[in-house]
Amino acid sequence: MSAHGVQAACDAALRQQLLARHGATFGAADQAWRAWRLQDAPALLQDHDVLLADGEAEPPVIARVAAAGAVLICSEREGGQWIDTVHSPMGTWVLGAGADSDAPHGPGFVAVLLACLQMHFPAHDALCLARAWRTGTLDWPDAFARFPQVRHPALAAPDQLPPAFPPCPALGLYAVVPDADWIERLVALAVPTVQLRFKSDDAQAVQREVERAALAARGSASRLFINDHWRIAVAWHAAHGNDSARSGIYGIHLGQEDLDEADLYALRASGLHLGVSTHGYAEMLRVATLRPSYLALGAIFPTTTKVMPTAPQGLGRFQAYVRLMQPVVPSLVGIGGVDAARLPQVLATGVGSAAVVRAITEAADVPAAVANLKGMFPAG
Structure with missing residues (x-):
């Protein structure tokens, strides 16, 4: 120098x-x-x-x-x-x-x-x-x-791709909520996709929340994803014959940091769907080798629900991500700061799903908020 x-x-x-x-x-x-x-x-x-x-x-x-x-x-x-x-x-x-x-x-x-x-x-x-x-x-x-x-940090050798996880359809309105009480309320309102994001270091409390959420979703029109607690979810799913109709659990959602610790072989063997959060090009390319069921792309807008590793992406960047990844992982979810005002802009990019948190959990009238959000998605 x-x-x-x-x-x-x-x-x-x-x-x-x-x-x-x-x-x-x-x-x-x-x-x-x-x-x-x-x-x-x-x-x-x-x-x-x-x-x-x-x-x-x-x-x-x-x-x-x-x-x-x-x-x-x-x-x-x-x-x-x-x-x-x-x-x-x-x-x-x-x-x-x-x-x-x-x-x-x-x-x-x-x-x-x-x-x-x-x-x-x-x-x-x-x-x-x-x-x-x-x-x-x-x-x-x-x-x-x-x-x-x-x-x-590779997840799979690009020249030796593992079997793909089961594909997801368009997931529609995707509600991410903090406990099983919310799962029970939203399943009753027929929200198409729900995620239990329960944060606790108490293993017994986690077990109870996962089981309650699974029982609420079983036999319903809602697809239930469990965030992070994949060991408990896989064990519950296995105890019910690895059958989502019986277990109530449709899939697992993991963040980037969770992928390094998860047993991807066990997840794949369970038959559960896998969704993964991504925040940019390198992360999307990294996860694509796993051939997950869906990718969550974001955070699109500012959010207060969690600390994000990157600044808000904005709609322009989100649109570019969708164009690149949709041919590779067809099921994509827009996430981060999405509310009723912003949802039409997100759906206009061509994604079949958007995740919401506060637009539901902080709504004065939850059934009305859910009905309004569901009505913004294309019929069928």
Whole structure:
């Protein structure tokens, strides 16, 4: 690293064209990002700098970049692929993508990367977009095959895909509620899909809530998903012959962090459906290798119901996610801050389901709120 540094070659015209065309859709920061080849980077780094390395970087370099809150992308050629390791304040991702050229960080790649970073995409998602971009076009990428494959933290080998989880139909109105009391109330109102998101460290309390919710949903028109507590749900389901009609449990919903600890073989063997939360391109690509029953995409709007790992995505980004993922995982759920006013905008993207929380749990008249929300979905 030198005192002042020399910025990496960038197609400045392309970068400005991308910001002009897509900045209104995704939002763009006033401050531009800067790219530097590792050997040409300045001594003093800032949190809007991205360093580009050919090959692996030494631990002291990684530590220095991390201390500055900057981004480091290390790229190596492996056969016909670029293997990119992205170090950022949001963690480390390793991704493999088809090599369109002999240069890992050409001016076009740098232009797309910097534009996407300025449009608030986290570094691992900006890398995915830069690798997926087609030379000679300003169209936002939506061809799944061009996107990188996640090597770390991988859930399945891309060349050895496991059997798919059972597919879901369009899930319709999807109510996420905190306890079995709510499940009982909403099943009686024929809400198409309900999720028990009961948070407790008391194993016996969790057991009681799961069993009550399952008994309420059994024989009803509602599909019941259990959030997080997959061991209890799988055991209950197995005790009823792994038959959802008898157990009352239709599926499991897991967050990204839960996937690393879940026994995916046991989940798949149970026959239960699996839904997974995702918050951006890299997470969607990671989960796609599992071939889950549905993907939840969000948070679309600001929400107070839980602490989110990323800023609200907005409708523009949500729409782009739907275009990319619907051919791969047809059942998609929009989630995060969805209420009666915003639901029509979410459904207009083509998703068959939207999850709501406060629009029901904080409603003055719950039956009326449910009827109104259900009426916004296409008949059938």
